[in-house]
Amino acid sequence: MDEKLAEVRERLLKLSEAAEADGEPLRWFEELYGGANRDSDEIPWARMEPHPKMVEWVARQPSVRGRALVVGCGLGDDAEWLSGVGFEVVAFDISKSSIRWCRERFPKSDVEYITANLLAPPEDWLNNFDLVVEIHILQAIPDSIRNLAAECIRSFLNDSGHVLCIGRLLGDRFLDEPPPPWPLSRTWLEGRFEGLTMINFTNFVNEESPEVDRYIASWRTTKA
Numbered sequence: 001m002d003e004k005l006a007e008v009r010e011r012l013l014k015l016s017e018a019a020e021a022d023g024e025p026l027r028w029f030e031e032l033y034g035g036a037n038r039d040s041d042e043i044p045w046a047r048m049e050p051h052p053k054m055v056e057w058v059a060r061q062p063s064v065r066g067r068a069l070v071v072g073c074g075l076g077d078d079a080e081w082l083s084g085v086g087f088e089v090v091a092f093d094i095s096k097s098s099i100r101w102c103r104e105r106f107p108k109s110d111v112e113y114i115t116a117n118l119l120a121p122p123e124d125w126l127n128n129f130d131l132v133v134e135i136h137i138l139q140a141i142p143d144s145i146r147n148l149a150a151e152c153i154r155s156f157l158n159d160s161g162h163v164l165c166i167g168r169l170l171g172d173r174f175l176d177e178p179p180p181p182w183p184l185s186r187t188w189l190e191g192r193f194e195g196l197t198m199i200n201f202t203n204f205v206n207e208e209s210p211e212v213d214r215y216i217a218s219w220r221t222t223k224a
Contacts, residue, residue, distance in 0.1 A: 008044050009177075016180055025142045026094050026117070029072075033097035038104075045136050046074060050081035053166055053204070053216045054133060058085065061199075064162050066130030071118060071153060072137035076102035079111045087131065092116040118152050119145060129156045132163045139167040139181040146182075150192035162199070162220045165189065169203060171213040186215070193219045 015028035036042035058064065070079040070091040075098070079091035092114040093099055099115045116122065118137070134153055141149050157163060170183040186201060196219035204214050 004041060005044060008042055012044065012180070013178060020142060025145060026119075029093070030095040030097060033093075033095040033101065036097075038101065040075060043075065048075065048077060050077050051135050051166060054078055054135065054164065055081065057164055057200075057216060057218065058082070061162070064131055067128065067158075068131040068133060069125065069129040069156050071132065071134045072140075073102065073113070074098060076106055076109075076111065076113070078133060078135060079113075080106055080109060082131075082133070083109065083111050090114060090125075090129075092118075094118065118149050121152060121156070126155050127158050129158060130161050132156045132161065134163065135166045136181065137167075138165065139184055142180075143182065147192065154193060154196065157196075157221050159221055159223065162218060163193065163196070164216070164218045166216045167214065169213040169215040171203075183213070184215075186217075189215075189217060195222065196220060197222045 012028070012032060015031045016025075019025055019027040019031070032043065040046040040048055065086060066088065068079075068082050068087040068089045070082065070089065073079050073091035073093050076091060079089050079102075083089045089111045091102070091111050093102075094115070094117050096115045099113050102111075102113045103109075114122075132153055138146060138149060138153075153163060168181050168183040170185040170188075189201075190198070199218040199220055201215065201217040204216065205212065206214065
């Protein structure tokens, strides 16, 4: 881990620990984005491009089209790519600063950027999306509310909807660093999306961090 990333991570840990101690476990997202002063290097997961595994997955699923919801959209790159290939996209984040940053980056965007809380979503989102994309969000949510977060994500799917999840996988290798993120087990993920039809569950590693086990997994609504 380089010195800059180590400093960012140390600050992130302090923010998340304080938020958890105060009973506001998701507060640190706004504190992180708000304190970044539009410097994407201060956001450790900001790629400034769409996630390549999401791009690959969408390319392999040509029948999946329509309305897409991007959960915890960050700086908007995944949402913008989905919009560019034809989805009608709603993208939200709990951080107001994150959403303002997205609108500044993409002032002519067709994406509907909204500040919202995954645990208390707008009612009109329920059963209303053909694709729900969750990248690195569940792994950043404390265990105490993670089950509820997963239930909310699946509640957005319509009768033919798909959910795509990407994150760190809990495996045999353990990094010597405190959370967040909390790597997720395949057993936990399958349990949270039980009742849906699994499309794929694939392990992978990134070249820039080969020591971290990761997963890409997707499910679709099971038709009666």
